[in-house]
Amino acid sequence: MTSRHYSPADRFLLHLDQALRTVFGAPQGTGRSNPAQQFTEAETLSEAQRRDAMRLMRVNHSGEVCAQALYQGQALTARSQAVREAMTEAATEENDHLDWCEQRIRQLDGRVSRLNPFFYIGSLALGAGAGLVGDKWSLGFLAETERQVVRHLEGHLARLPEADRRSRAVVEQMKEDEARHAGQAVSAGAATLPAPVTRAMGLASRVMTGTTYYL
Numbered sequence: 001m002t003s004r005h006y007s008p009a010d011r012f013l014l015h016l017d018q019a020l021r022t023v024f025g026a027p028q029g030t031g032r033s034n035p036a037q038q039f040t041e042a043e044t045l046s047e048a049q050r051r052d053a054m055r056l057m058r059v060n061h062s063g064e065v066c067a068q069a070l071y072q073g074q075a076l077t078a079r080s081q082a083v084r085e086a087m088t089e090a091a092t093e094e095n096d097h098l099d100w101c102e103q104r105i106r107q108l109d110g111r112v113s114r115l116n117p118f119f120y121i122g123s124l125a126l127g128a129g130a131g132l133v134g135d136k137w138s139l140g141f142l143a144e145t146e147r148q149v150v151r152h153l154e155g156h157l158a159r160l161p162e163a164d165r166r167s168r169a170v171v172e173q174m175k176e177d178e179a180r181h182a183g184q185a186v187s188a189g190a191a192t193l194p195a196p197v198t199r200a201m202g203l204a205s206r207v208m209t210g211t212t213y214y215l
Contacts, residue, residue, distance in 0.1 A: 029095035035173045036104060036166035044163050053167050054110035055213045056156050060171065061101035062113045062212040063149060063205075066123040067094045070145065073127020074138045083135045086188060087142075090181050097177070100170045107166070113212040139190035144198055146182035148205055150175055 045053070071091035078084040102112060113119075130141040153175040160167050193201075 028092065029099055030092055032096050034100045034103060035169040036100065039165040039169060041107070041166065042161070042163040045161060049161050049164070050108055053160055053164050054105055054108035056159060057101050057104045057108065057167055057170070058110060058113055059209045059212050060153070060156065060174065061098065061105060062116055062119055062208060063152070064094055064098040064101060065113075065116045066119050066208065067091075067145070067149075068098065069120040069123035070127035070130075070142070073124040073129070074131040074142065075127075077128045077131030078135055078138060079131075080135050083139065083188070086184065090142075090184070093177055093181070097170075097174045100173075104167055104170055113215055115212060115215055119208060119212075136189050136191040137193070139185045139188050140193045141201075143182045143185035143190040144193050144201060146178045146185070148198075148202060149178045150182070152205065152209070153178065 068091055071087045071094065075084045075087040075091070078087060105112060127138075127141075130138045153171050156171050157168060157175070160171065162168075
């Protein structure tokens with residue numbers, strides 16, 4: 001079977017469709033079941049605990065919006081077809097996270113961040129820039145991003161009440177997937193990023209988490 005050839009206009013429309021789905025809902029994932037479904041809603045959570053859990057899941061949702069944009073930007077500028085396909089595959093799994101987080105936010109009577117469109121645009125530019133530098137650096141950027149996300153999710157697991165098994169199940173699965181994505185990037189030849197770059201990435205992440213917790 002021959003692969004379909006996409007024109008620049010086709011690719012633009014495909015990426016536009018992906019952007020709209022990411023920011024405004026209905027992203028295409030793998031079809032995996034939401035890990036929260038196996039648990040019932042905790043009745044012992046206080047209102048303060050429910051509000052904090054909702055805000056943490058909103059932060060995670062915005063993080064997945066940023067991840068989608070990064071993958072899209074990197075796929076746009078990747079030089080290797082193999083790297084482009086790896087980015088696309090990882091992005092599909094990340095869409096599962098996006099959907100699960102939004103479902104959990106709604107269950108906790110919350111809403112997604114109003115800042116998501118702005119974070120998407122900024123992350124898309126960062127991803128495209130990383131791809132332009134070269135595939136090994138793009139993969140290095142991906143690996144470091146996923147490592148920081150794993151640490152970030154570990155912090156959320158420390159804050160979420162043990163009784164909130166639904167939120168914890170989603171975050172645990174996300175953590176497992178992100179760690180695997182980081183390992184896959186390293187195996188594919190990811191370069192180690194300079195320390196100033198990793199510190200800048202950490203600072204940008206703190207800005208995103210600090211704002212989306214409230215907005």
